[in-house]
Amino acid sequence: DAKTTQPTSMDCAEGRAANLPCNHSTISGNEYVYWYRQIHSQGPQYIIHGLKNNETNEMASLIITEDRKSSTLILPHATLRDTAVYYCIGSNQGGKLIFGQGTELSVKP
């Protein structure tokens, strides 16, 4: 499974877009990029995943670079409830999810 690198922490103003970067330069061709978040003391929550194409769902958008070495999770209109630790994980179809340290996102009023 690919090693991922994320900033330790980020701030975002309420109502603005939150753009969370992830570097996965060692990702292989069959590995998906998954994003999860963990709100304090709760179990992690699945957000989105993708392989090559950009993806969008009701929670977020995922932009993957053409060379697949990095990606960005976009929360289009961040709210205070989006304050959480966000995990970027690279995993192939036969692999387990291995969590790193993640990015602690603080949404401020």
Added chain:
Amino acid sequence: NAGVTQTPKFQVLKTGQSMTLQCAQDMNHNSMYWYRQDPGMGLRLIYYSASEGTTDKGEVPNGYNVSRLNKREFSLRLESAAPSQTSVYFCASSEYYYGQGGYTFGSGTRLTVV
């Protein structure tokens, strides 16, 4: 639907005691997982079960055993608890192991070993 249910939510054990953490899912998922999370750290995989009848070690299996009782239930046993096993334990499930789906996590069991 309840999703993934873990019991108990809180537990205090004395060193050397044993206990079993229970996990059940009602989504007809094939794969189930046990993670632990220590303060200020990410989640680490203890054991997983890709399908009913199979179990495999994850990153940190020492001191633990698991049982996939049926498709719904996956239990984690501590035979002789140690203070180093003080942690929050999360169970998760997914539709397929070899697949694209996301994991659904339970709300966790907070275990303290004194």
